[in-house]
Amino acid sequence: MSTRTNADFWFDPACPFAWITSRWILEVEKVRDISVTWHIMSLAYLNQDKDIPQSYRDYLKDAWGPVRVLAAAEQKHGKDVLLPLYTALGTAKHLDGKTFTREVIAEALEQAGLEAELVDAMDDSSYDEWIKTSHHLGMDQVGNDVGTPTIAFEGEAFFGPVISKAPKGEEAGRLWDGFVLVTKFPYVYELKRARTHELDFS
Template identity: 65%
Template sequence: MTERTHADFWFDPLCPFAWISSRWVMEVEQVRDIRVHWHVMSLAYLNQDKDIPDDYREMLEPAWGPVRVLLAAQQRHGDDVLKPMYDAFGERIHHQGRTIDRELIAEVVAAVGLEPGLVDAMDDESLDAAVAKSHHEGMDAVGDEVGTPTIHIEGAAFFGPVLSRIPRGEEAGQLWDGCVAVAKVPYFYELKRSRTGELDFS
């Protein structure tokens, strides 16, 4: 019997790389004994004071809404609500190519059976402190100049893995085994190569 591995996964619903990595983690759950806790980070918060291209800043403008609603739902209903909400957001944003707006957020809230008034949290700036707190809990342990996906494996924090498609079955498990192996080496920091190919959400 192998010992269960504990992992924490930070996501922003807007990020396609986090979406692919999250689907990989779901595959891993089928072939390895792992327990995953899901958390919210925010690309909008991460980049708010950075010098970024105007088109990227424009893309981030609607990103506050989902993370505020996720944090509001977590505060009212507990941690277990985050994963089903993330699934509902990701299906609409990444598979359907929908724009993030009030209608989409209302659909997500309804899809997971939460109160319709929760959608109003998308405009509630008072939630930004909670967004920042959740964000920093995940990102501060990784360091500077990183984004999402961020995974903590038994407390060892990493940016990535960045994937262009979703590993399935035992391939997913083998990649996980590699991540667990490097997480056990306290002086390991980085592996990297240039990404090629289009993103594949299938």
């Protein structure tokens, strides 16, 4: 008799790789007995003291805003609102090519059925401690040399998988099976190869 696997997923809505992996694990929930709990992390916080290219620093310049809004929504309504708000934010950014302006975030809040005034959290640094706590809950399990997506389950935590397209149906389930198998070996730290495919958000 199988038992349900509880998985924890850390994301920053700005990250395209986290977005694709998140859509994959939602497919996994349909074909495997797992339940996902969503958590926020912050790429801006992760990289604030790192030597990163200026182009990436510019990319992260506005990354605090949407994560703060997610934090405000979680504080007010609990974790169940994170996925619908993340989906609305991610669709706007990664599918529709929008930037996280105040108007775009307000639209995402409306789509998620949340209060319009939560958009004011964009500029409210009082949420940053909440974000850092959630961030460290995930990142401290895998180390600061990685980022998002991070998935933890059954006492194991890994950065990834980093994929360029989210498989669907049973293919998504088979990838999960392989991911689970790899995590069972405590001396496996990394599998990597050069990316040769464009990101596919379909």
